[in-house]
Amino acid sequence: MFSNRAQLLKRTPENGTDRETFLSLLVDEYLNSTLHDAKCQVLANLANFAYDPINYEYIRNVGVLDIFLYVVKNENNHQLLHFAVAGICNSCCDPLNADYIITHAGLKPLVALLKLENINILADTITSLLYLNNNQIRTELSTAEVVQRISDIQKSNDKRLVNLATIFLQDVCCTSDQEQL
Template identity: 60%
Template sequence: MFSSRAHLQKRTPKDGTDREAYLSLLVDEYLHSSSYEAKLQVLANLANFAYDPVNYSYIRDVGVLDIFLYVLKNETIGRLIRYAIAGVCNLCLDPLNADYILTHLGLKPLFRLLKSSDTDTVADTITTLIYMYNEKTKTEITDQDVINMMSNLKTTQDLRIVNLATVFLQNVCKTT
């Protein structure tokens, strides 16, 4: 559910932890934990915070976006990648976040995720590419290799992926 800063302040107890401080604690826990399960839980929580635009500036300020991008660049574990791309997908609607993502990650690592066996990862990746499509990204996003991958995705068994790939090809690439 989307919140306003005033609503969050009203709901936070006088001696409670504010949103930015809580996100900062989660970032510290992720960075200092050696447990895969703990990292997975924290990353899932951080991705959930990315749903609400009121958190965008906090997320940038405390380094959550950097964690998502690090995971997408460096991790090979599917579940970590799933949560990282979910967070990026939620955050990329904001122009500041989209610019940050392009500057620090680029689009190429996202194209690699289109080949994932995890349908949630593929769905969030296609959605991210649709959201990030603009004049700056047009050439790279509508590259023939990407179009071929989307065309292949239209033949999968997962209707959600088929529909997203179709939307991408029809609305972004203007092909059928």
């Protein structure tokens, strides 16, 4: 459920931790943890916080987007990648977050995830790319390699992937000539 500031204040105990501080503590926990399971749990929690628009500013302020981008750029573990791309997907519908992801070199590593076989990662990646799509990056999203990979995904047995791939090809790769048909 989406929150507003009044609801957050009402639910925060008098001596409790505010949302931004709590997210900052989660970031610290992720950065200082050496245990894989702990990193996964914290990253999953951060991705869940990215679902609520009330958290978008906090997410930018405390470095959550940086963690998501770091994982997408540097990790090979599918569990960590799944949580990071889910966090990106949850947060990139916000224009400021989308701009942050694009200007911090997030597009290329997201496109690279299209080569994976993990259905959840693929679904969140395609959805993220749809949210990030704009006139500035459309040419990067409609390269022959990306179109081929999305076309391959469109042949999946997973209906969700088929639908997302179809939407991607229609919305991102459609030229003005095709639009007139």
